[in-house]
Amino acid sequence: MRQTFVIVFALLVGVTLAQGPGSGPFVLPQPVSLTWGSQVVPISDASTFIIQSNVNSVTLNVATKRYSTLFFPFGNGTSTSGAPTQSLSIQVQSSNEDLALGVDESYKIAVDSASSLTITANTIYGAMRGLETFSQLLTYNPKSNSYSIPFAPISISDSPRFQxxxxxxxxxxxxxxxxxxxxxxxxxxxxxxxxxxxxxxxxxxxxxxxxxxxxxxxxxxxxxxxxxxxxxxxxxxxxxxxxxxxxxxxxxxxxxxxxxxxxxxxxxxxxxxxxxxxxxxxxxxxxxxxxxxxxxxxxxxxxxxxxxxxxxxxxxxxxxxxxxxxxxxxxxxxxxxxxxxxxxxxxxxxxxxxxxxxxxxxxxxxxxxxxxxxxxxxxxxxxxxxxxxxxxxxxxxxxxxxxxxxxxxxxxxxxxxxxxxxxxxxxxxxxxxxxxxxxxxxxxxxxxxxxxxxxxxxxxxxxxxxxxxxxxxxxxxxxxxxxxxxxxxxxxxxxxxxxxxxxxxxxxxxxxxxxxxxxGMSRPNRLRPIIKLDRDTIKSILS
The missing domain is CATH 3.20.20.80 (Glycosidases)
Incomplete structure (x- = not known):
C-alpha cells in the first residue's frame, strides 16, 4: 500500500521521487530532480576505481580520499584481472575554498555507463554534496562480492532549500x-x-x-x-x-x-x-x-x-x-x-x-x-x-x-x-x-x-x-x-x-x-574520525 501511494503521489505532482524497493534509487535528502532507468552499471573492482577532479583543492582532496573508502564499505570486491580503470569525474567551476553562509552547494550527477560517471558543481562544496549522493547510489552484492550502480542511466540535479x-x-x-x-x-x-x-x-x-x-x-x-x-x-x-x-x-x-x-x-x-x-x-x-x-x-x-x-x-x-x-x-x-x-x-x-x-x-x-x-x-x-x-x-x-x-x-x-x-x-x-x-x-x-x-x-x-x-x-x-x-x-x-x-x-x-x-569484518571505530588530518593539512585548509 505504501509503495502504491508514493508512486501515485509522484505522478500527481509531476516529479520523480526515490521510491520503495525496486522502483528507483534511494537518496537522502531527497534531491530536487532525480530520474533513473533500468540498467545496471558494474563496478568490477574498487582497486581500479578512481576519483578525478579538474581542480587542485586541499579541502576537496581530503573529501575525495574519504569517499574513495566510503564507496566500498565491504572491501575491494571481486578483482578482475586486467580490468580497466573506472573513474568518477568531478568537474568544478571554481577551486575557491572560501566557506561562508550562502556558498553554492548545488551539483549534478550523471551515471550513463561504466565509463561515464560524472559530478559537476560550481564549487568544491557542491562537489562534496555530490560525492555523498553518489555514495548512496552504489550497492553491494555479498553473494558475488561485487559493487554496482542499478537504475542507470541516472540523472540528478540538486541544491538545498535552506542555507x-x-x-x-x-x-x-x-x-x-x-x-x-x-x-x-x-x-x-x-x-x-x-x-x-x-x-x-x-x-x-x-x-x-x-x-x-x-x-x-x-x-x-x-x-x-x-x-x-x-x-x-x-x-x-x-x-x-x-x-x-x-x-x-x-x-x-x-x-x-x-x-x-x-x-x-x-x-x-x-x-x-x-x-x-x-x-x-x-x-x-x-x-x-x-x-x-x-x-x-x-x-x-x-x-x-x-x-x-x-x-x-x-x-x-x-x-x-x-x-x-x-x-x-x-x-x-x-x-x-x-x-x-x-x-x-x-x-x-x-x-x-x-x-x-x-x-x-x-x-x-x-x-x-x-x-x-x-x-x-x-x-x-x-x-x-x-x-x-x-x-x-x-x-x-x-x-x-x-x-x-x-x-x-x-x-x-x-x-x-x-x-x-x-x-x-x-x-x-x-x-x-x-x-x-x-x-x-x-x-x-x-x-x-x-x-x-x-x-x-x-x-x-x-x-x-x-x-x-x-x-x-x-x-x-x-x-x-x-x-x-x-x-x-x-x-x-x-x-x-x-x-x-x-x-x-x-x-x-x-x-x-x-x-x-x-x-567477519570490523566496522569503523566510532570514537575516531574516518580520516585523521595532520597539522600541515590543518594549517593548509585554514590558510
Whole structure:
C-alpha cells in the first residue's frame, strides 16, 4: 500500500521521487530532480576505481580520499584481472575554498555507463554534496562480492532549500573528546548538514582553554583532560570544512554564566537567593572586568573560528539575580536602567565587541522577547515557540528555527509518538518557515539541538540517529517533500548506510541492514574520525 501511494503521489505532482524497493534509487535528502532507468552499471573492482577532479583543492582532496573508502564499505570486491580503470569525474567551476553562509552547494550527477560517471558543481562544496549522493547510489552484492550502480542511466540535479542547516552540540554539560566531535562531523556531513553549532561553555563547566585568561579552563573544566586547546579547535574547524560544514562557537552570556566564575569569581553576580540552581547565576554586568574578559576571550576565539557568525546565547537570564546584587542595583540606579535596559546595555556591548572583530552576532530569542533593542543584522535563533518567527522576521531580523528539533525531548512539540524513535515523524513534519506568511526569505534555516545533561559519547549516536535524518531532509529538500510514508524507506536505507560507516544508527521498522560484522569484518571505530588530518593539512585548509 505504501509503495502504491508514493508512486501515485509522484505522478500527481509531476516529479520523480526515490521510491520503495525496486522502483528507483534511494537518496537522502531527497534531491530536487532525480530520474533513473533500468540498467545496471558494474563496478568490477574498487582497486581500479578512481576519483578525478579538474581542480587542485586541499579541502576537496581530503573529501575525495574519504569517499574513495566510503564507496566500498565491504572491501575491494571481486578483482578482475586486467580490468580497466573506472573513474568518477568531478568537474568544478571554481577551486575557491572560501566557506561562508550562502556558498553554492548545488551539483549534478550523471551515471550513463561504466565509463561515464560524472559530478559537476560550481564549487568544491557542491562537489562534496555530490560525492555523498553518489555514495548512496552504489550497492553491494555479498553473494558475488561485487559493487554496482542499478537504475542507470541516472540523472540528478540538486541544491538545498535552506542555507543554514545546523546541528548544535553541548560540550559543557558533558565533555566530548575531540575525536568524537570529529565523528559527529562525519555523521553530519553524511547527511548534508552544513553548520556545527558548538555550545562550548555553560554553568556546569568551562572547558575552552584561553591563553589570555587561563584560569577559565584551569579551574572551570570538569577535569584537566576535559579541555579544548587552540590546536583542538583548529582541528575541528578544519575537519568540518572538508565536509563543507561551518563551525559556529557559542559562549552563552549573560545567563548560564556560573562556569565563568570558577576561574574568576568577580565575574559573577552575587545573588545567594538564587544559588540553589547554578543556571540562575548571571554575569556581573556592572563590573568593568567582565567586559575586559569578554573582549579578550572573544578576540582570541575569533582568531580560531573564521566564520562570520558568533553566538552569544542570551537565553534564560534571571533578572532577579541582578536585582539581588547591591553593586548591580546601584549601577542600574546610576544609569537609570530597569532590567530590560540593563540587558540592552549588555547586548550593545557584545555587539560593539563583535563589530570590532568583524563578526555578526547570533542570539537566542529571549532578548528579542524581553523587549531588548537588538542591533540591525543580529540573527535570532528561535528555541521555544514557532509563533515568534513571524515577529522576528517582521522586525527585520534573520531567523533560525530550532523549537521543533530538541533531541533531548521525549515529546518534541508536545506530541507523543509512542515509541521514542518515532519522534522522527514530528521532526520530519516540522518546517522552519511554518506559519510565516511574510518575509519568508528571512528564515535562513534551522538547527537541531542535542543538549547533553544526560548524553555523552557513549550515548550520543543512538540519541541522535536515525532521527536526525528527518531534520536533514527537511532542511535540504523541497517543502512539499513531507510525507512520512514515502520518507521512511529513504531514512531506513540511509540509517543503514551510516551504520556501515561507524555511526550507531538503528532501525525505524523491521528490516535487515548488512554491516561488516556479518561478513567477519570490523566496522569503523566510532570514537575516531574516518580520516585523521595532520597539522600541515590543518594549517593548509585554514590558510
Amino acid at each position: 543554514w542547516r545546523g546541528f548544535m552540540i553541548d560540550t559543557a554539560r558533558h565533555y566530548e573528546p575531540v575525536n568524537f566531535i570529529l565523528h559527529i562531523i562525519d555523521a553530519l556531513g553524511y547527511n548534508k548538514f552544513n553548520v556545527l553549532h558548538w555550545h562550548m561553555v555553560d554553568a556546569e563547566s568551562f572547558p575552552v582553554v584561553s591563553t589570555t585568561y587561563p584560569e577559565l579552563s584551569a579551574k572551570g573544566a570538569f577535569n584537566p583532560l576535559a579541555i579544548y586547546t587552540h590546536d583542538d579547535i583548529e582541528e575541528v574547524v578544519a575537519y568540518a570544512k572538508t565536509y563543507g560544514i561551518r563551525v559556529i562557537p557559542e559562549f552563552d552570556i549573560p545567563g548560564h554564566a556560573y562556569g565563568w566564575g570558577f576561574g574568576y569569581p568577580q565575574l559573577l553576580a552575587q545573588c545567594p537567593g538564587y544559588a540553589y540552581n547554578i543556571n540562575n547565576i548571571a554575569l556581573n554586568i556592572a563590573e568593568p572586568f567582565t567586559y575586559q574578559v569578554i573582549t579578550g576571550l572573544f578576540t582570541e576565539m575569533a582568531a580560531l573560528f573564521p566564520d562570520q557568525y558568533f553566538h552569544t546565547g542570551g537565553d534564560e537570564v534571571i533578572f532577579g539575580c541582578w536585582l539581588q546584587d547591591p553593586s548591580i542595583v546601584s549601577w542600574m540606579n546610576k544609569m537609570g536602567f530597569d532590567s530590560v535596559h540593563a540587558e540592552t546595555y549588555f547586548e550593545n556591548q557584545l555587539t560593539y565587541i563583535l563589530d570590532g572583530l568583524n563578526r555578526t552576532k547570533i542570539v537566542w530569542n529571549d532578548p528579542f522577547q524581553n523587549g531588548v533593542t537588538l542591533a540591525p543584522g543580529t540573527v535570532v535563533q528561535i528555541w521555544n515557540s514557532a509563533d515568534i518567527t513571524q515577529q522576528v522576521v517582521d522586525a527585520g531580523f534573520k531567523a533560525i528555527a530550532s523549537y521543533a528539533w530538541y533531541f533531548d525531548k521525549q515529546q518534541p512539540m508536545g506530541v507523543s509518538t509512542g515509541e521514542f524513535e518515532n519522534t522522527w515523524e514530528v521532526f520530519y513534519t516540522s518546517d522552519p518557515a511554518s506559519g510565516v506568511t511574510s518575509n519568508v526569505d528571512s528564515v535562513i534555516g534551522g538547527e537541531a539541538t542535542m543538549w547533553s545533561e544526560q548524553v555523552d559519547q557513549m550515548s550520543w549516536d543512538t540519541r541522535v540517529f536515525p532521527r536526525a535524518l528527518a531534520v536533514a531532509e527537511r532542511l535540504w529538500s523541497a517543502a512539499y517533500i513531507n510525507d512520512t510514508n514515502s520518507a521512511l524507506p529513504r531514512l531506513e536505507q540511509q540509517s543503514c548506510n551510516i551504520a556501515r560507516r561507524g555511526v550507531n544508527s538503528g532501525p525505524l521498522e523491521p528490516d535487515f541492514c548488512l554491516i561488516q560484522t556479518y561478513l
